[in-house]
Amino acid sequence: MNTPLNIARLDADQVDFNQHLDALLAWEGVSDRAVNQRVDEIIEAVRQRGDAAVVDYTARFDGLDVANMADLILGRERLELALERITPEQRTALEVAAERVRLYHEHQRQESWRYTEADGTVLGQQITALDRAGLYVPGGKASYPSSVLMNAIPAKVAGVPEVVMVVPTPRGEINELVLAAACLAGVDRVVTIGGAQAVAALAYGTESVPRVDKIVGPGNIYVATAKRAVFGQVGIDMIAGPSEILVICDGQTDPDWIAMDLFSQAEHDENAQSILLSPDAAFLDAVQASLDKLLSSLERADMVRVSIETRGALIKVASLDQAIEVSNRIAPEHLELSVADPDALLPKIRHAGAIFMGRFTPEALGDYCAGPNHVLPTSGTARFSSPLGVYDFQKRSSVIFCSPEGASELAKTASVLARGESLTAHARSAEYRIKD
Known part of the structure; x- marks a missing residue:
């Protein structure tokens, strides 16, 4: 019983x-002191030694006997092979899920906008995608092809030209479903590395791993600690x-x-x-x-x-x-x-x-x-955070164009405020634009 x-x-x-x-x-x-110290050592080694450090850590932690980084990089043809190797039922399920996730996230895509004021001043916002995004995917038995779809597809919908996926393959264990999902999601490059060394490689770049602008995706305590450590050098999704x-x-x-x-x-x-x-x-x-x-x-x-x-x-x-x-x-x-x-x-x-x-x-x-993203805020952070989405892979730049008349009027206001802050150069820069 x-x-x-x-x-x-x-x-x-x-x-x-x-x-x-x-x-x-x-x-x-929060990681303990020992984890933080170990992660800091790994990040510094990758910064200093690049590919060599990544290969050493991969051999040590994942039990792989590899000669160089070339042995750890999978091309697009390998992803397509994975799509052929999975069962027809699995392929159909991945394709249905991928299409639903894509359709939902297309509704989130933002467009640039602007408006013109009466004096000809133009204000607006320009939307651009990140140049490159990094996706961390857990490897081995704890593999989640659904996470590949949820992280990579919004990036592609946002217009990110290159998505680099890192996934450890401990003892050579490769999950074909994960690679098939990467193929369907439009992942451009897969590197079979994991842990803090993979996060460091994405954040700082190595001879073989390109530096990315943002790192997304779940991982263990070492991955989470590494993401926290490199935040500021790159963007991250969250510490889940x-x-x-x-x-x-x-x-x-x-x-x-x-x-x-x-x-x-x-x-x-x-x-x-x-x-x-x-x-x-x-x-x-x-x-x-x-x-x-x-x-x-x-x-x-x-x-x-x-x-x-x-x-x-x-x-x-x-x-x-x-x-x-x-x-x-x-x-x-x-x-x-x-x-x-x-x-x-x-x-x-x-x-x-x-x-x-x-x-x-x-x-x-x-x-x-x-269809909606399953990467969600945890531990009460839904009070101020949102699900992962297309907006996480887009940037917003303010656009300001002043006509001569508009500049003259705005400069009068700016001058008063700048002098109130004792910023003379600001004030005079604006005052040069005031029409007589």
């Missing part, structure tokens, strides 16, 4: 609820924490469905977080029974148990409005509104990475093929 899950049960009306919730949500993802799901349910959805939705995040990582909010206490009991019943059917049951028991919770709320209040405080990565009328709740949601509407929209569809 399976041991029942020991999942936290909370009540939002409890006097000490906020303290319990804070403890549940607490997550410290463990995956999260928050489900708000009115008690009318099949409890087995909700249990599996909670499991869908718990199977990512022992630190992943799955929380259910409902005003129906009997429904919470039913979901707990479903969790106990279904756990043994999962391939990663041991991992799921740790996640659910250490960071999961079933929370009783007084109403759906109170559920929204709790949700906005949590600012979840994934939010499921498993209720009869999700549109009635939507305007009240202020903080969430992605919002899944209704009983028939599980978060898992968003992970793979719904």
Whole structure:
């Protein structure tokens, strides 16, 4: 007989609820001193020794006996071969997902604009794509072709001319699905390296790895620490924490469905977080029974148990409005509104990475093929962050053109403000344009 899950049960009306919730949500993802020091050493070695350092670290950490960087670079023909090697069913699924992701992100593409004032002054904004983007993809058994699509396709839709993908192949393990996804997503170059050395190579460039403008994609603690370290030299997408799901349910959805939705995040990582909010206490009991019943059917049951028991919770709320209040405080990565009328709740949601509407929209569809990006803010950062998108690969430049008349009028205002700041050169530069 399976041991029942020991999942936290909370009540939002409890006097000490906020303290319990804070403890549940607490997550410290900052690297320790030893990790920071090791990453700094790796980055400096790659900066100083380039390809040679990358080859050395790849041999040491990934167990690969390679002579030079040429052995670690895959050409476009290798990606096309991967597309041929996967099953027809896998290829169709990747193609459907890729097309849906592409269509969704095409709606995000921004265009340049400008307007002309009465005196002929022209103001506007010019939109340009990054020159080159770097995509980090975990390798070996923890390979996610869906992440390749979600990171590379927005870059290509944005107009990025070159996307460079790095993916480690520990002990020579190559995931054909990942390479096939790279082929469909339009990745231009693949280098089979990983870890902090791959991040450093993308950030600073080596003889064989071109320097990029932005690095996106998930990785382990060394990758995350390296991304933090090179930020400023290049842009990064985010420093992501463990995956999260928050489900708000009115008690009318099949409890087995909700249990599996909670499991869908718990199977990512022992630190992943799955929380259910409902005003129906009997429904919470039913979901707990479903969790106990279904756990043994999962391939990663041991991992799921740790996640659910250490960071999961079933929370009783007084109403759906109170559920929204709790949700906005949590600012979840994934939010499921498993209720009869999700549109009635939507305007009240202020903080969430992605919002899944209704009983028939599980978060898992968003992970793979719904269309919106699955790279989302975690650990409460949805309060100020957004999903990865086309806008992350585009830059905005202000455009200013002054007619003689417009310059004369603006200069009078600028002169007063500049002299108020004791910036004489600013003032005189503007005053030269004032018409007599």
